[in-house]
Amino acid sequence: MGRDFPKNHSVFTWIITSILIFVLGVTTGILVIVWLERKIKPIVKRRHYSGNLGGDSFLFNIGPAVVVVPVFFNYLVIPLGHRIILADLDIGVFYWIAVSSIAPLGLLMAGYGSNNKYSFLGCLRVAAQSISYEIPLALINI
Template sequence: MQQHIGPEYSGPLGILQALADGTKLLLKEDLLPSRENIRLFRVGPSIAVISILLSYVVISSGYHLVLADLSIGVFLWIAISSIVPIGLLMSGYGSNNKYSFLGGLRAAAQLISYEISLTICVLAISLHVIHWNMNFFFSFLEKR
């Protein structure tokens, strides 16, 4: 597929391969469809990427290393990650090509189907944890 030297041959221990691939990605020509809706075509992928990056705000990296300590962290994470299919639909529709639009619809449907099962699992665990906390709270009140 790609005519380049493998990572084991480029530089010491293949370290230079990542630098070469990053440079190649930055220098690639940006091809745009001729009859596109420029706003939707540009904003769609950025909405998807920004919502994925925003979802890392609620994930703690350590006990004292939390970007935002929110009491609704799991639910905010689900809400932010559910914005990604909108970005996929926007970019597929913005290309003004029926095959790209169908690809965007397929990708959005796939993400929505994954999010439904993920949300059910996360909500079940959250309700179970809330139940544990309520039992702890009531047992603490009975001891007093």
């Protein structure tokens, strides 16, 4: 009813391949930039990375995944072109709001799991900032 798949399978394959290449390219670029930042910034500031020493290793390791996974789930309802959408949901805006509100929990998990009061204060600040951006964005979309 609402789904119009291309008649030619090669066109459909080309669309899916281009979307996957785009998402993988952006993800790889972000991973490389974050990795370089974590390696270069301590050298510039003359400090050593201590890592997870004495914290809750489960929360420390699962926190970034809880932040990144909802971002990929948000791509399901974002139209990538004319009639090119991965999941045509009737409640697309509400789904987007619900899934994007999970990210601050991952930020809090990672900060609390580090067992460092400054990391915890930083994660509280970032979580409050992301929540304060989500509320007006949700009001605009409704």
